[in-house]
Amino acid sequence: MKILIAGATGFIGSSLVSSFSDEFEITVLGRDMDQLKRRFPQHHAVDWKGLKSESATDYQIVINLCGENIADKRWTSEQKTKILQSRVETTDQLASWALNSSAPQSLRFLNASAVGIYGLNTVKNTENTPITLQENCFSQQVVRVWESTVQKKLENKINYTLMRFGVVLKKQHGMLKKLKMPYQLGLASILGSGEQQISWIHIEDLVRAIRLIIKTQSISGPINMVAPEVVTQKQLAKNLAKALNRPCFLQTPIFFIKLLFGQMGEELLLSGQEVIPEYLQKANFFFQYPMLEKAIFHEHD
Numbered sequence: 001m002k003i004l005i006a007g008a009t010g011f012i013g014s015s016l017v018s019s020f021s022d023e024f025e026i027t028v029l030g031r032d033m034d035q036l037k038r039r040f041p042q043h044h045a046v047d048w049k050g051l052k053s054e055s056a057t058d059y060q061i062v063i064n065l066c067g068e069n070i071a072d073k074r075w076t077s078e079q080k081t082k083i084l085q086s087r088v089e090t091t092d093q094l095a096s097w098a099l100n101s102s103a104p105q106s107l108r109f110l111n112a113s114a115v116g117i118y119g120l121n122t123v124k125n126t127e128n129t130p131i132t133l134q135e136n137c138f139s140q141q142v143v144r145v146w147e148s149t150v151q152k153k154l155e156n157k158i159n160y161t162l163m164r165f166g167v168v169l170k171k172q173h174g175m176l177k178k179l180k181m182p183y184q185l186g187l188a189s190i191l192g193s194g195e196q197q198i199s200w201i202h203i204e205d206l207v208r209a210i211r212l213i214i215k216t217q218s219i220s221g222p223i224n225m226v227a228p229e230v231v232t233q234k235q236l237a238k239n240l241a242k243a244l245n246r247p248c249f250l251q252t253p254i255f256f257i258k259l260l261f262g263q264m265g266e267e268l269l270l271s272g273q274e275v276i277p278e279y280l281q282k283a284n285f286f287f288q289y290p291m292l293e294k295a296i297f298h299e300h301d
Contacts, residue, residue: 002058003214004029004046006094007065007112009039011173012165012206016063017043019207024061024214027054029094048093056101061214063110066090070114070142071175075264080138087146095153109160110213111150115199115226117143117164120271122197126278127164127222139267147222159220161213166199166226166275168206169289171299179240188241188248191257192270194234199226199275202289202298209280216283223279230274231292239296 001024007013008028017026017040027044029051030036036045046054056062068086073079091111101107116139118125119132134140147162154160167175182188201209206225213219231239241248257265277285289295 001025001060001214002027003061003063004054004059005063005065006030006090007067009035010065011170012112012168012203013063013065014039015170015203015207016210019211027059048090051093051097054097056098056107057103059101060106061108061110062094062098063210064091064094065112066094067112067146070116070139071264071268073264074262075138083142084145087142088149091146091149092153095150095158098158099153101158104158107158108214108217109150109154109158110210111146111160111162113147113162113164113222114139114143115164115166115224115273115275116140116267117147117222118273118275120267121273123274125224125273125275127224128278137267138263159217161220162222163210163213164222164224164226164275165206166201166224168203169200169295169299170203173203176240176299180244183241183244183246186246187250188237188244188246189250189252190234190237190248191252192233192254194232194237194251196233196270197230197272197274198233198236199224199230199273200236200292200295201225201227202295205287205289208288209285212280212283212285219279224275224277225280226275226277227287227292227295228277228281228290229292230276233269233272235292236296239293243296243299 003024004027006029009030028036028040029046033047068083119134119137119140238248
């Protein structure tokens with residue numbers, strides 16, 4: 001089976017390449033050809049300019065992970081545009097390329113998405129939960145536009161899956177990387193009330209879930225890529241501090257988070273969603289890390 005991975009240099013993409021290399025023929029797609037060749041010397045590398053020279057017919061799976069990190073910077077108007085365009089433009093280009101396949105029924109398109117699609121709420125969200133549009137909720141708007149791009153391009157043409165990621169846990173990457181230094185300095189903190197819910201998944205379970213999607217032809221549509229256990233921010237802070245053998249007694253007030261991070265802080269740090277991996281559970285998917293404590297301590301042995 002031949003797989004094209006767009007966004008391969010990110011920590012999720014590189015984890016997929018590493019895990020899939022022994023089983024599948026991998027092509028890595030990105031902006032910087034030199035970086036691709038340096039990071040993945042054993043794999044075929046393509047940049048976006050060279051994509052049109054690749055035959056979509058040769059591939060059975062396309063995995064799109066491209067997108068500016070939504071939690072990287074304060075959401076200025078410029079940053080919001082960058083976040084949206086980095087998702088929509090690459091997804092549109094990749095979907096258009098996939099449609100050139102002479103055997104579209106044999107091609108499957110796996111697109112990254114996020115649990116932000118459910119908006120800011122306190123209900124249990126499954127793949128079948130109706131999406132309630134929330135005015136001025138940028139994190140939801142981004143995912144809605146992203147998913148809509150896939151649907152408009154590929155509906156009834158190519159089988160697609162929308163992988164709704166929770167917070168992905170991997171040592172020295174993503175959220176754990178950002179939190180490690182302040183926590184090691186004894187600055188572990190409960191944010192606001194600390195009761196905001198966090199839906200998460202360990203990177204090893206995420207990779208295995210994507211492998212399940214690849215190997216199960218009947219899977220399509222939205223899939224919640226989260227662990228069964230939803231935790232509060234307070235639980236996350238205390239577990240991470242414990243794993244690093246540091247205290248956790250500080251509490252950052254809401255007004256300070258809003259002052260420092262603006263809308264990004266309100267939506268990503270002070271709010272959350274309870275998301276249930278209903279499809280994966282019904283498929284009897286085995287979570288190696290169903291509980292946060294086990295996942296956190298595994299990453300900080």
